[in-house]
Amino acid sequence: MPTPALPPEFRPRPSLPVLRTERLTLRAVTSADLDAVYGYLSREEVCRYLLHEPLSREETERKLVLAEKSTALRADGDTARLAVVHDDEVVGEVQLTLVSAATATVEIGWIFSPHVAGRGYATEAARVLLDHAFETLNAHRIIAHLHPDNTGSSRLCERLGMRHEALHRSDLWVKNGWEDTSIYAILRRDWAARR
Numbered sequence: 001m002p003t004p005a006l007p008p009e010f011r012p013r014p015s016l017p018v019l020r021t022e023r024l025t026l027r028a029v030t031s032a033d034l035d036a037v038y039g040y041l042s043r044e045e046v047c048r049y050l051l052h053e054p055l056s057r058e059e060t061e062r063k064l065v066l067a068e069k070s071t072a073l074r075a076d077g078d079t080a081r082l083a084v085v086h087d088d089e090v091v092g093e094v095q096l097t098l099v100s101a102a103t104a105t106v107e108i109g110w111i112f113s114p115h116v117a118g119r120g121y122a123t124e125a126a127r128v129l130l131d132h133a134f135e136t137l138n139a140h141r142i143i144a145h146l147h148p149d150n151t152g153s154s155r156l157c158e159r160l161g162m163r164h165e166a167l168h169r170s171d172l173w174v175k176n177g178w179e180d181t182s183i184y185a186i187l188r189r190d191w192a193a194r195r
């Protein structure tokens with residue numbers, strides 16, 4: 001019997017490197033980012049479609065301390081958060097979560113401060129992170145989970161070339177209610193074809 005072909009292997013990393021674009025620097029979040037991160041995670045409009053309510057300063061700090069320690073993408077469920085810096089100011093963040101090393105599947109996420117909305121920073125930051133995930137981490141498939149009403153996020157997925165693959169009905173119990181989840185995804189071959 002021939003040996004079954006193995007899927008491409010995810011290349012685990014102890015941390016994500018500093019990534020640069022024309023306008024932005026992406027680097028690991030630290031507790032020193034508290035003022036900026038609390039500035040947006042404490043806002044109702046920013047958290048409307050996130051899994052949590054607006055955070056207190058103490059909650060934001062606790063999450064940053066945890067994020068500072070969890071930079072590796074080695075085991076399923078590991079998450080790395082990167083601050084997005086423009087002109088020395090943290091304007092938002094992007095993150096990668098290793099969903100499954102066996103199938104080289106990674107989830108991408110993003111949160112930006114409303115004061116920089118509409119400038120293309122989220123698109124620019126997500127693009128360089130997708131490049132890194134496909135080219136360096138050897139991801140096969142990158143997904144995004146979003147609330148179906150989060151049109152800012154679905155437009156961002158579409159700008160990145162991600163396809164709407166599914167609408168999971170009532171699969172999340174969040175903020176005291178059942179919510180649907182929209183799934184977007186892009187494969188390495190789709191990404192390569194766009195370059």
Ligand SMILES: CC(C)(COP(=O)(O)OP(=O)(O)OC[C@H]1O[C@@H](n2cnc3c(N)ncnc32)[C@H](O)[C@@H]1OP(=O)(O)O)[C@@H](O)C(=O)NCCC(=O)NCCS
Nearest residue numbers: 046049110111112117118119120121122123145146152153
């Ligand atoms: C989702 C989110 C990051 C999208 O932010 P955004 O400002 O729409 O995204 P970008 O920074 O990429 O900006 C894109 C907009 O800027 C415009 N733009 C201007 N210059 C641009 C450039 N150089 N490149 C790309 N777009 C540019 C685009 O046309 C687009 O405008 P449009 O929305 O009118 O079509 C933001 O709404 C957010 O942080 N929301 C709260 C947190 C959240 O819900 N996160 C997602 C959970 S799933």
